Amino acid sequence: MTQLVDDRLDPKLLRLIGVVLLGGIMGILDSTMVTVAAETLGREFHTSLSSISWSSTAYLLALTVTIPVTGWAVGRFGVRRLWLFGLSVFLVGSLASAVAWNVPSLTGFRVVQGLGAGIVDPLVLVILARAAGPSRAGRVMGMMGVVLSLGPVLGPVLGGVVLDAVSWRWMFFINLPIGIVALALAIRVIPADPPTESRSASPLDAMGLVLMAPGLAATVFGLTRAGEQARFDTLPVLVPLVLGVVFLAGYVAHALRVRRVAPLIDVRLFASRAFAASVLVQGLVGVATYAGLFALPLYYQMVHDHGARAAGLLVAPLGLGSALAMPLTGRLSDRLGARNLVRGGALLAGLAAFALTRINGDVGEVWSGLAGFAVGLGLGAVGAPTMGALYRTLPPEKVPQGSSVLYNLNQFGGALGVAVVALVLATAGVGRTGVGESAGGFHNAYWFMVGVALVILVATPLLPGRPQPVSSGGGRASLRTEGVHADG
Template identity: 60%
Template sequence: MTHIRNVRLEPALVRLIAVVLLGGMLGILNSTMVAVAIVPLSAEFDTSLNTIGWASTGFLLAVTAMIPLTSWAVDRFGGRRMWIVGLLLFLGGSLACALAWNAGSLIGFRTIQGLGAGILDPLVLVLLARGAGPARAGRVMGLMGVVLSLGPVLGPIAGGAILQSLSWRWMFLLSLPVGLIALMLAVKVVPADPPRGSQQPHSKLDVTGLALLGPGFAVLILTLTQSAERTAFAVWQVLTPLLLGVVMLVAYGVHALRKRRTPPLIDLRLFKNTSFSASVTVMTLSGLATFASLFALPLYYQEAHGKGTLASGLLVTPIGLGAALAMPLAGSLSDKMGSRGLAQGGAVVAALGGFALTQVSATTDVLLTSVAALVVGLGLGFVGAPTMGSLYRTLPGHLVPQGSSVLYMLNQLGAAIGIALVTVILKTLGDGDVMKGIHGVYWFAIGTLGVLLAATLFLPGRIGSAPGTGTPADEPQAVDAPASL
């Protein structure tokens, strides 16, 4: 008989979830909010769109480069301390951005903001996973998924609303009261976790790995961003940094697999565990499909229906809303049923919604496309929360920071790949025929979901009781800890 676990969330854990999500929401909303302000900021500072675009690109690169360092620092200094440092960096950067006097100062201050977000983003996963424990990982990741789903959708809407009635500086000033509340609550609610101390081997920073891993991923994301802006891939401005990024990551792989006294920043033996590898693969593909949809759908409303920026942003909301509705339910169910079946069902549902969007035309009623987008969001929600839950049921506690860093970096990479490929598809298929390009994007998304569906076969299945043991029969085995840990 299947063993159904019903583990309630204690008040202390509920408070921790609320406080951590409040802080985590800052970076997600602010990064997407500024994306809609590029044109007004270009006019404000009398500079080119390419130059002011670095206000967003610099933020993203700082986030990506900071994530691997955070995985080390959370063990060395403690999660609570690093969370407070991240909030202070983000708040300081926000205030400085609001006071920026030219494009260069704004780009520099946005980079400081990105460093803070690069601490907060992976720590959201770490703090919640540690607080929840394996038995409640799916439920808590489902709650976190609400913020992850709505952030990319609500950010542009909030940014557009602010720019319509207030100065661009308010995009940063409004972060201050929210951030201060998050900081004061964090001091009271986030539990102190003793750092491992300088006497532990893992406290030694892998400087070579730090110089290769974060910058390598940052260069890849920059390359994909540039290819999207240039609507071309096979040009030297894209291929040269792409080769550099690949070389840096290969060099990190060689470095990480060598035996030495200082453990690597991210231990690649994590990937020997099938469930972990499947989880991060599914989340990477999910990020690719999600951002392809979020990038293409506004273009459809603008080009085919003549909608404005704010209206088209509002019409994309059903994707985020669907995922936000599905994730808490899917995460809770995964704690009882396992992850595989739920993720497979979600992939199929998302693919059906994507198929509906391959059939739309310039005259299709907006209500029908909104329903299709809602279906895509619901399906992706049933993929995301169970998959993240399975990852944190797989990892022992001391490897959660490394696992979170891997998950976040690959999800970011998947999003960047999705946007870049959508740009190429629209240029290749949609040159002169926007509907043909939109249809091509959603056929690509369906193909991605097909690969994702295959990867879900390696996720842990139904959680049951092994005869005579009282332990979960299909619970994934924890990753072996490196000997140096």
């Protein structure tokens, strides 16, 4: 009887995973760590918080517009060279940010950081997906999910520790030793690119880039402003959102027509039910995760009168739950498929979010912490199997494009989750009465998370089914996913 999946991860693959995650974690931590330094930076540069916020916004926008180009550049320059280049750019941006002398210089250097992160972050998915292969995609994506889960939670905590101990500049200096080690190990561990890979890419889809880059940037910027203002009906929010939708619609029309060059993102991928469902569910995981990461710290600060650092530590169970669930459910998905695991995870996350709607200011933090931990467990049980399903059904040549779509939708989901929760809390009047106010306004935010979990449940039957072993000519087992044809 043929074994479905080899349970062992060989030492060479484990080394590769460790090196890639070491390089990838810097950008994930930096995207959230700097947010806690806004007040410190405002005092340092004698400017307003709104001016300082541009350093984080610029980083996010640079990352967003770089991701689709990275998918094309993989075929043109190869994974290894692109990874080393992206890490080097990120380190240069980190060093420059650490010595910034005013807000414009910091914002400009953060753009350089964002460009490096926009190369490195999707390459994490590409490298791991290629190394794992279809049979081990779930467990490897589960290991990566630990970093994705803990990064947004640990970033603000580490940022607070750095600010208390040393200068704000060390939030950027700290990347240098980590990055240099990651760079040196990558040179040794990441395999060389095939000789023909650099000739496999078509010319850059320049028109697609002209349409997609501003479309992605405008959409993320509009959602970010909506989160900051807790409103969708203002011109600073509506104008970029409308422009983003127009540019992205133009890109879709262009991608369906273009023949002479390959589009940056092949929108025909969405004709595959498995692909469309996987990226939709993963985007919804981003919505729910960032909704919780935004609402829970405010709950602890406004209802229980905790400081920012304590609130950050109290929200850590959400990330911890997800980090624990992802490796286990990712491994199981290689045998059982995604559907039942995602269904169970969405149900758990929805029930835990419902429990949060029953908690008020008279209930101790232990219960809200347990509920947050259960939300994380549920979302982790959704995330890793979904990513594994995506890479099991995606043709190998489409892995870079699929990774770009997956990462961008996660960015969209995070921005949308924060924006919606901010709007819900503002509509409920949260913040008008200050610390010690009723928890009732936060219940609406948790109901939103319940709704997201229900949408995931509805989408679950569209995910690929149980992987099936298929004997190959060499006697080894490959995988076929139940209900998914070769064309997607």
